[in-house]
Amino acid sequence: MLKIDHVDMGYGDLQVLWDISFEVSQGEIVVLVGANGAGKSSVLRTISNIVPATKGNITFNGLELTQAQPLEIIENGVIHVPEGRLLFNEMSVEENLIMGSLSSQAKPHRKQSLEYCYDLFPRLRERRTQMAGTLSGGEQQMVAVARGLMAKPKVLMLDEPSLGLAPILVQEIFEIAQAVNQEGITILLVEQNVRQTLAFCHRAYVIENGRITKTGTGQELLNDGYVREAFLGI
Amino acid sequence: MSILKIDNLTKRFGGLTAVDHVSLEVNEGEILGLIGPNGSGKTTIFNLINSYYPVSSGTITFNGHDITHMPTNRIAKLGIGRTFQVVKPLKRLSVIENIMVGAFAREKTFSGARKVATEVLEFCHLDGVAKMKAGSLPIAGRKRLEIAKALATRPLLLLLDETAAGLNPTELVQAISIIKNIRTELGITIVIVEHIMRVIMTISDRIHAIAQGATIAEGTPAEVSVDPATIAAYLGSDFKAENRPDA
Amino acid sequence: METFVQTLVSGILIGGLYAIIGIGMTLIMGVLNIINLAHGQILMLSMYITWVLWTYFGIDPYIAIFITIPIVFFIAEGISKFLLHPLMGKDSILPENQVLMTVGIGMVLVELARVIFSSDYKSVQTSYTNKSWYLGTISFNTPLTIAFIISIIMTVGLFLFLTKTDTGRSVRATAQDKSAAALMGISTGKITVLTYGLGSALDAAAGSLLLPIYYLYPDVGPLFTVKAFVITILGGLGSTVGAIFGGLILGLAETFGATYISMGYRDAIGLIIFLLVLVFFPGGLKRFTKV
Amino acid sequence: MKRIIAISFALFMLLNLIGCAKDDNSSIKIGVLLPLTGAMAKFGEMEKNSFELARIEINAAGGVKGRDLVFVYEDDTGKPDVGRMGMEKLITVDKVPMITGGYSSSVTFAAAQVAQKYRVPFLVNTGSVDKITEPESFDLKISDADKFYIYRLNPPVSEYASGLEGFLKNLASVETAIIFHENTTFGTNGAKAFAISCERLGIEVFEIDSYTEGTVDFKPLLLKVKEQKPDLVYMISYVMDAALLMKQSKELRLSPKLFVGAGAGYTMPAYRENAGIASEKTISATLWHQSLPVPGATDYYNAYIAKYDDKSPPDYHGVEAYAAAYVVKDAIERAQDFKSASIKTALDGTDMMTAFGPVKFIAYDAKINQNKMETYVVQWINGNLELIWPKHLAKVEAVYPIDWNAEWK
Amino acid sequence: MKKYLLLEKREWIILGGAALAPWIFGFSPYFQGLLILVLMWVVLGNSWNLLAGYTGQVSFGHAAFFGIGAYAAAIPYHHFKISPWWGLLTGGLAAVILGYFLGKLVFRLRGPYFALGTLASGEILRLLFGEEEWLTNGHNGILYMTTFISKIPYYYLILFIAMGSLVAVKVIMKSKLGFYFLSIREDQEAAEALGIDTTKYKNIALAISSFFAGLAGAFYMIYMGFVDPEVVFALHNISILTILVGIIGGVGTIWGPAVGALIMVFIQELFRSSFFGVGPQWVSQLHSLVFGALVVVMILYLAGGVVGDWDIIRKKFGKKRVEGQG
DSSP, rough: EEEEEEEEEEEEEEEEEEEEEEEOOTTOEEEEEEEEESSSHHHHHHHTTTTTOOOEEEETTTGGGGOOOOHHEEEEEEEEOOOOOOOTSBHHHHHHHHHHTTTTTTTGHOOOOOOOHHHHHHHHHHHTTTGGGGHHHHHHHHHHHHHHHHHHOOOOEEEEETTTOHHHHHHHHHHHHHHHHHHHHHEEEEESSSSHHHOOOOOEEEEETTTEEEEEEEEHHOOOHHHHHHHHHH | OOOEEEEEEEEEEEEEEEEEEEEEEEEEEEEEEEEOOOSSSSSHHHHTTTSSOOSSSSEETTTTTTTTTTOOHHHHHEEEOOOOOOOOTTTBBBBBHHHHHHHHTTOHHHHHHHHHHHHHHHTTTOOTTTTBBBSSSOOOHHHHHHHHHHHTOSSSSEEEEESSTTOOHHHHHHHHHHHHHHHHHHEEEEEESSSHHHHHHHHHHHEEEEETTTTEEEEEHHHHHHHHIIIIIIIIIIIBBOOOOOO | HHHHHHHHHHHHHHHHHHHHHHHHHHHHHHHHSSTTTTTTHHHHHHHHHHHHHHHOOOOHHHHHHHHHHHHHHHHHHIIIIIIIGGGGSSSSSSSTTHHHHHHHHHHHHHHHHHHHHHHBBBBOOOOOTTTTTETTTEEEEHHHHHHHHHHHHHHHHHHHHHHHHHHHHHHHHHHHOOHHHHHHEEEEEHHHHHHHHHHHHHHHHHHHHHTSSSOOOOGGHHHHHHHHHHHHHHOTTTHHHHHHHHHHHHHHHHHHHHHHHHHGHHHHHHHHHHHHHHHSSSTTTTTHHOO | OOHHHHHHHHHHHHHHHHHHHOOOOEEEEEEEEEESSSTTTHHHHHHHHHHHHHHHHHHHHHHHHTTEEEEEEEEEEEEEEHHHHHIIIIIIIISOOOEEEEHHHHHHHHHHHHHHHHTEEEESSSSOOGGGGOGGGGGGOGGGGOOOOEEEOOOGGGTTTTTHHHHHHTTTTOOOOEEEEEEHHHHHHHHHHHHHHHHHOOOEEEEEEEEEEOOOOOOOHHHHHHHHOEEEEEEEEOOHHHHHHHHHHTTTTOSSSEEOOOOOGGGHHHHHHHHGGTTOOEEEEEEEOSSSTTTHHHHHHHHHHHSSSSSSSHHHHHHHHHHHHHHHHHHHHHHSSSHHHHHHHHHHEEEEETTEEEEEEETTTEEEEEEOOOOOOEEETTTTTEESTTTTSSSEEEOOOHHHHHHHH | OOOEEEHHHHHHHHHHHHHHHHTTTOOHHHHHHHHHHHHHHHHHHHHHHHIITTTTTOOSSSSHHHHHHHHHHHHHHHOOOGGGGGGHHHHHHHHHHHHHHHHHHTTTTHHHHHHHHHHHHHHHHHHHHHHHOOHHHGGGGGEEEESSSSSHHEEEEEEEEHHHHHHHHHHHSSSHHHHHHHHHHOOHHHHHHTTOOOHHHHHHHHHHHHHHHHHHHHHHHHHHHOOOHHHHHHHIIIIIIHEEEEEEHHHOOOHHHHHHHHHHHHHHHHTTTTTTTTOGGGGGGGGHHHHHHHHHHHHHOOOOOOHHHHHHHHHIIHHHHHHHHH
């Protein structure tokens, strides 16, 4: 469904991604794992065409994303939930959610989507008029994910949703991701939290220095000596 | 002999407690690794040590001085150098000029600063790009420049914030050797924050692990990596994928 | 007591007028994050357009609002698109390059007005320009009252636009976090250009409202640019409700200062408040109003 | 860098050549310093038009000593430093033997210094601050008339209200006053001068208050009138401020015995146009009025309207310029040659009649080379500006006392 | 690029040229006057450039320092007949003192807020000096009969000050101080971490900057023999023109303000005088318009100014000329 084909990307003279190729199929949960600065987020940013690829193609259901406007990409259901949440702090929770549904294809369903999100995150319903900036970290992450869902995604790209959250909340976020996946939404997840994500994902890619170095199912990678060693450092 | 002593350090941003009663000591001449998942408060601790943020409570003592509420520049003058995770090169200045700015902290004259800068340039393998504008350096160069600037201030203690992130294997090896040299050749104490486990586990004498802003384990790398509390509370739930140089 | 009440009334009425000048600025400063030093000149431009409409076509200034606003909107869009927006990505030593650009634009506008209209004072005389109404002995200037009401209406309108429509929300979103807004599919470039046009359109409305009260000459602008800054800083960047209160506070402070301290210090009072707020209460009234 | 030097050098040389190039015997060039751009350009334009009107008349009548009179205009943009530069250019580049013009007080004074330094006669026709013709401010003494090159056609600001004094003494009985003035040289000096007049007349001045040009809301100022209830409100303002002051006075229903303006804005048609009914029955001091029984006054007024714009007829500023042109012609004609020194000598002997009134440069009080003249009082009656004082010249009876409630209906 | 007494050879040539300039061009006091004006703007431009271009603190209120310098020369004369020439000593000093207090206030602000803060400060002073008549003679201004008829003494005086400001900036930028200024401009946080007391060094930059602006103000009083708050504290005609001089010449370059001053004064004068009397009268109406348009075009295409973007200019125009010469 989503196909990344020999993509290079860089900022100015600084090349960040080198010959990245991978695929995400309908209904999958795919994880990109790697250290800070390895280029995981850059992959997502390139897919959303916030930063243009310098080489290669990205296609989604036949649509060439490297040529598409950011809004067009969103309208086609490729939704990016950014690292660090990037909420509109001086807007209410509900307004933040509404901001997720600006595209022509999501707008007509705005009411239902809101209800759907509030059902998924009952805590957000309680806080719908509260300013997003005053929420706790976990709640903010919920808003970010819910905002992504408001856009009626086919593929939801989550960038480090566990960032800075207490373990219990991390658990909750991952459960939500799985729940969303159950609804038929494909998930592309970027995480440092290897063990937990590998445990529930379908497939994973390891990114190092802007290159894909390993790939396999979650379980394969969990049992991989290289991955284990790299993570434990012993 | 402890050179830096942090006692019950706490930092609150609004309702969020970013650093929660952290106490740690750094001994003279050692390399202390500070680990923890993204957003666990490592950089915040650095920012508290050199007063970028005002401390909510607790004390920080450096070399016998209470530096808890001292302005950043005076802390730097006292001898704490630091690098930034998001590098802060002085973009429109050349590499050597960048380092000279640091060198002026101890040198009064132009020629003196230039001499110090030249030494540091060599030490950080930047001599080839001395005349280049710092803004046009590639990432590895910027990371090294970050260290070079801090070194030029002749610190007693160096706080390194993710100086290895985003480097390729060759660059990584070079960075590790520079960091090791800083201690062995210059005798500077180092506190290092790093995500690349291999790096931190190999160069650190001791490890201090935090999660959610609070200390969860402390000890030698070997101890920390087998510490049940660490594995359960930290490594267990916040499993980390690591980068490693291709051997 | 009568003096006090009359001063209060004058202050509030003039404050309403100031507010509408300030709202445009607060929008521009909030979203574009630049100081628009051409704000007063845009006001001047709209006053000339209104004046031309009245003098040559006999169109009442209050009706002319509907013509002036779109004209100024498109001119401002052009300025923003071709002169300000291209500077966004450019690396330069001074981050204030856009601000300086507005200085240049202001100079050009003033001099163009001078070439076209000469330096003569212009004004419009309508049936209501010299009218006022009374509550007891307290007088209310009619055009000022109308301006006050219209500025309240426009503020409410703008407020609704910003909070109830997607475009309005996009404007606010862009002001708060450009990269997040881009992720929502908002073309932040277009929004920035639009906002400059929108801010200038509000300025244009202010121009049309001001003309029956005041008079017009090419150098009329800077006086109001400074007032707009004061209001923006007082009310908090990007805050429409704040701008209303900022305008009222400025109007009252000036008027009371002039009545009870000295008329000569009238403008200084505004500036001193401005400086104090800037230095000691960054964020202005936004802290209390939130919007 | 070398190229820059070369280019600028070439530029300089070119400019020098241009500066020296023109010299012919068919015309006589006289410098005129006026604000032709900037905030005061309106008045500059009016004066320039009047100078041109006079020039065309003079040349049509055979010019000056057989030569065409040419005015070289220099734009001072309303700024003293530019004014000085313009002055220097007139003297050193255009090499004019005499300069006239001078609109705003500050520019005129700064420019006068240049004229004095270069010993080029400068006939001021509008700049009104007193010190312009006081030799003391040029480090000279009263006895130094032969070294003093500044002449002034118009009365100094301190005498603008002299006619008003007579009016107040004889026609209207006021005991108390408030003075409002714009905070400019002209305004502050005018206010001081009127305060002295009040002292002479035994009028108690409650308050002297200033405002900044371009104020939108004058109510704080006017509320003082409402509170203190003076008999007379004296205002020194340019035209638009004048109109706003009166409009807002009407709005506040102020009712002193008299509203008096100090010339400037209060005599201009634009004042009437903008203030509307609020201008009715207001009184103003003035230096001139087209209906004055001065030969040429009405002719000038009509000629100006015919040639330029009937929408903005000239006021005393225009006639000052017009008269200055004739004083220049007169002086040059009487001068032995076209040199500055000779023209100065001729100016000393000026004694002539102009459309502005009689002109003769005399020494009195601390001033020398000052034309002393009567000033007048006018009143807006039924939308027309009528001369009401001095009585023997007035064709219309002054309306006094005034019932403002009836006027402002 | 050999150096002789702080300056390079070609810089000495330019200064030599400047020293001879009033004699070469026909002794015309008018042109000498223009040159004096250019040099005064050079001083102001240099002063602003040190603070804004090199230290990154973009002041929109330099008229405050210029004005206070002018009044420091004028007020003692007004009250006690003390010669304004003493202003050459007191003018700079008064500006430094003002700068010290203003700095306490405005250095709390950053970026555009700093710009607004300085703008407001300048405006407040303008209003203050207009109102406090007992001290400043209010809007009447203070006048005095200038000492010399000839422009030559003034020319050399201001040439000396301009040279002084130029050399000062040059020397400072080659010293620790200059390095510190630059690092504050580039990244204030990084500078702090390198042990730089940014507040202190910003104040030093402000002190030097205000000193020269004050000196220029004092010179203005001595040369023009006239001050008035609307003139010396003018927002547009002093504060903003100072910035434009820097922008046109090149912000953060040694020779930028000098080139900018030259261009600004001559373009304005060229148009104001209708191409020195050759062109039709209406041209003079355009002097501000042309300058405004120049500013717009410069910022759009040559944001580094003539000196800063000299390489770009040379590439665009230089080649043709070389071919032509060949």
